[in-house]
Amino acid sequence: MTKNALTYASRNVPRYTSYPTAPHFHGGIDGALYADWLRACPPETELSLYLHVPFCREICHYCGCHTKATRKDAPLIAYAKTLGREIELVAEKLGSARPVSHIHWGGGTPSLLPQESLLELAGLLRVSFALSPDLEHAIELDPRLVSPGLAATLAAIGVNRASLGVQDMDPVVQRAIGRVQPYDDVVRATDALRNAGITALNFDLMYGLPHQTSATILDTVARTLELAPSRIALFGYAHVPWMKKHQRLIDEAALPSPQLRLELAEIARSALLEAGYEAIGLDHFALSDDSMAIAQREGRLRRNFQGYTTDTATALIGLGVSSIGLLHQGYVQNASDVGAWERAIEAGRLPIVRGIAMDDDDRARADIIERLMTDYEADVAAIATAHGMQVSAFDESIAKLDDLVVDGLALVDGYRVRLTDAGRTYVRIAAAAFDAYLGKAAPTAVVPRHSMAV
Structure with missing residues (x-):
């Protein structure tokens, strides 16, 4: 562990599931402009x-997440009707x-939509778009709400991958996080999905939760x-209670220290690697025959708002609130x-309220950050050449990597940047060096606050 490990791990930087990041979206982008973009x-x-x-x-x-109880x-039926109109x-x-x-x-919890709504929406997608025969059709699920009937419905609409929000399996931790x-x-959710033919399963786990210890996170990994x-x-x-007020229900005194948080991440990571999973990017793991592991080996791994992905699409259409x-x-x-x-859609307007237009500099930086x-x-x-940019435009960003280079976390050879094995944990900090918006006031005139790097 580098002598500055805790300093790096405690630094607040974006997760870079997009670039520019969402806090820098602004109200100058509306539904009329989006309609023009779609037509083009x-x-x-x-x-x-x-x-x-x-x-x-x-x-x-x-x-x-952006959700409510x-x-x-x-409300679910009404929401589905409006989603169909969108x-x-x-x-x-x-x-x-x-x-x-994809x-x-x-x-x-999208599976809360009634069966009829799910069937109607899936049918509408089939007639509105040309779905690929190799389509990956994924859904996020709450394991507590997965029944054999739901699993059968999901299989019927073409779902072939499901992500289960497991988080942690320790009862004390679960009570502390309200889940x-x-x-x-x-186990029941996993069995129901597999019995319905949905065998590509993802588990979401978390570290840094209240009352987590090395023993509890190892037990969660073992059960997984x-x-x-x-x-x-x-x-x-x-932990962003200034953004998500319900997080104030978590006892901050029970949260692991930055040192323990770093140790929890490493303990879980080591156990998964020892079990034969391949590390995918910063925080994903996959069996060697999974499409994500194959994509990483072939240099085709991507990153978007769902995290690491095999999604090769060049455009993303977001539907639904937020x-x-x-x-x-x-x-x-x-x-x-x-x-x-709802009101925008009922009036026949696309419900866009903000966004950001990108120029060549944005696209180049987005590509650099995604590759890192x-x-x-x-x-x-x-990458600069591919976007018609002068590479000298990134000199300042390259210089910001100096500390990482000195600490043995990054290697810079001219304009080629590589994280060392020790530096991979801190890749978000390397990515932040290429973020031209970081530290600048967002359109609300408030400097965005981000989560810890590890």
């Missing part, structure tokens, strides 16, 4: 679809059925290994308020 989208453009369902039965204390189905609006602006290689349902989820629930998911995401808990989309021209984001989102976050190295000169 070339017919051969490969699309990825993200559908956001902002409802859960209850809100877990740690949650950083509901015990009734009426799909139609987007398809109308595109003008023809574009090819789609669909991802997120939330919230009591017995191991048997996870018993169920053998094909992929595992090991996320660091982002969803973010990406076209060549830039990012767009839907209204985060359900009422405002996926391959741990980037040929800055080659």
Whole structure:
């Protein structure tokens, strides 16, 4: 461990699931402009679809998602109807059925949508877009709510990958984060999905949670290994109570220290590697025959708002409240308020309320950051040339890597940057060196606050 490990690990930097990052989106991007961007989208453009369902039965204390609790189905049914209309609006602006290689349902808990709503929306997607025969169709699930009936419905609409929000299997930790989820629930959910033919399973685990110890996180990993998911995401808990007020329910005194947090990440990582999983980027792991491990070995790994992905699409269409989309021209984001989102769609308008137009410098930096976050190295000169940029535009960014180089965490050879094995843990800090927006006031005139680097 480098002498400055804790200093680096405690630094607050973005997760870089996008660049520019969302805090720098602004209100100058609206539905009319997005409609123009959609109409200009070339017919051969490969699309990825993200559908956001902002409802859960209850809100877990740690949650950083845009969601709210509901015990009734009426809001879910109404939401699905409006979501269907949004799909139609987007398809109308595109003008023809574009090819789609990836669909991802997120939330919230998207599986709360009633069976009829799921079937209707899936049918609408099939007639509105040209779904690839090799489509990856994924959904995020709460293990406590997965039944054989739900699993059968998901299989019927074409879902072939499911992500289970496991987080931690220790009862004390679960009570502290407001998500009591017995191991048997996870077993039942896993069995139901596999019995329905959905065998590509992801488990989401977290470190940095209250009351976690080396013993509890090792037990969580051991129980996870018993169920053998094909992929595992090991996320660091982002304690951002200034953004997510329900996180104030977490006792900050029970959170692990930066030192322990770093140790928990390494303990879990080592156990997963020892069990035969391959490390994928910063925080994912996969069995060697999984498509994500293959993509990494072949240099095809990507990163977007769902984290590391095999998604090869060049454009992302975000659907639903707060969803973010990406076209060549830039990012767009839907209204985060359900009422405002519904009213715009009912009026026949795309519900975009903010975003950011990208120039060549943005696109080049986005590529550099993505390559660092996926391959741990980037040929800055080659990327600059590909975007028609002078490589000297990145001299200041290269200079910001000096501390990492001195500490043996990065190697810089001209304009080629590579993280050492010891430096991979701190890749977000290397990526931040190329972020031209970091530290600048966002459109709200507030400097964005980010989670810890590890």
